[in-house]
Amino acid sequence: GITLTGFLTSVVPAISNQQTAVGSRIKLERMGRAVEWARRHVPCNSEYVLYLDEDTLVAGLTGLPDADFIQFTEKPIFTGSRLAYLCEVFRIGYQFEQRAFRRLSYPLYAWGGGFAIRHELENELTWDVATITEDTNLIWRAADRFDLEYRLVDTRFRNQAPPSLKAMIKQRRRWMSGTLKDNHILPLLYQPLTLTRVVSWGFSPAIPLLIIGASVVPGATISIQFFELVSTALLVVLFIYMLFGLWAYRKHPLVWPVFLILTPLAVVLHAIGAAWGVLSPIEEFEVTEKVAPETIEEVNPELSEGAIEAHDGQDRLVRESADEFDTELFKD
Numbered sequence: 001g002i003t004l005t006g007f008l009t010s011v012v013p014a015i016s017n018q019q020t021a022v023g024s025r026i027k028l029e030r031m032g033r034a035v036e037w038a039r040r041h042v043p044c045n046s047e048y049v050l051y052l053d054e055d056t057l058v059a060g061l062t063g064l065p066d067a068d069f070i071q072f073t074e075k076p077i078f079t080g081s082r083l084a085y086l087c088e089v090f091r092i093g094y095q096f097e098q099r100a101f102r103r104l105s106y107p108l109y110a111w112g113g114g115f116a117i118r119h120e121l122e123n124e125l126t127w128d129v130a131t132i133t134e135d136t137n138l139i140w141r142a143a144d145r146f147d148l149e150y151r152l153v154d155t156r157f158r159n160q161a162p163p164s165l166k167a168m169i170k171q172r173r174r175w176m177s178g179t180l181k182d183n184h185i186l187p188l189l190y191q192p193l194t195l196t197r198v199v200s201w202g203f204s205p206a207i208p209l210l211i212i213g214a215s216v217v218p219g220a221t222i223s224i225q226f227f228e229l230v231s232t233a234l235l236v237v238l239f240i241y242m243l244f245g246l247w248a249y250r251k252h253p254l255v256w257p258v259f260l261i262l263t264p265l266a267v268v269l270h271a272i273g274a275a276w277g278v279l280s281p282i283e284e285f286e287v288t289e290k291v292a293p294e295t296i297e298e299v300n301p302e303l304s305e306g307a308i309e310a311h312d313g314q315d316r317l318v319r320e321s322a323d324e325f326d327t328e329l330f331k332d
Helices: 029-043 084-104 120-127 134-145 167-185 192-215 221-248 253-260 263-279 291-298
Strands: 002-004 009-012 046-053 069-077 114-118 150-160
Touching: 002 120, 046 120, 046 150, 084 150, 084 221, 084 263, 114 120, 114 134, 114 150, 114 221, 120 134, 134 167, 167 192, 167 263, 192 221, 192 263, 221 263, 253 263
Parallel strands: 009 046, 069 150
Antiparallel strands: 002 009, 046 114, 069 114
């Protein structure tokens, strides 16, 4: 744990499935159990506990709002795979919906790479549950037991984009598998909403196939019109998500056309792992592959050698101003 002003920071490293913590009888078969070990063994006398992933780089953190659960926004940094980075820009645009979560009794998901929770609330809930998406599981259980006050802080913590398509697809598969397994925590009113997100995420690339199928069915004119309407609306929304992602990354408008042209590719690649998680869900937690800081500095020209190690968490990692545009296509 690293003590900062007003709260404790806990970074839980990756632990193999069968490793057992020394002095504890908790068998770490799930990431949630690993975090539970940290909760029990890392002393905390602060009001909040700030949880970070092992690859999270804090940026612009000066304090916390008064809330039970504070979610920080993310901004994955390029690690070598242009296609994975393209999908991350699209995904960050998709996360624009987080701005509405404070109006929901149950936020639809959480990003475990950067959030703070009241220590007393965490102790009431604990992490001692079998889950492979411990962050979303925690916030759903918190909302189920308490009148949860949620706040989103748009600080754009930096984390690693998956270094390969394979790593990204496996990551999305785990996210989807965990969401479906833990969906029972939500009240019946919310379950159709999350399942709609599941379908729209994992199977949106299949919409054109439905249109083609409807066109060969005799008397299917109404069906064709319906699917054309749905697919057109969905297509527009997907491009809007990409625009949101480009704005979050502060990409220069001159490079927007390239990303917009590649949006259909990003949608398909982003959906493969999710669809795999629906059709063949996994049970075991697997940490997404990470790269060394030196690799990030090597593939991102704006980062000098040692820049990541020297980063203090209060300033920005890349570019001095949040309003400064980035002219790089697939780099920060």
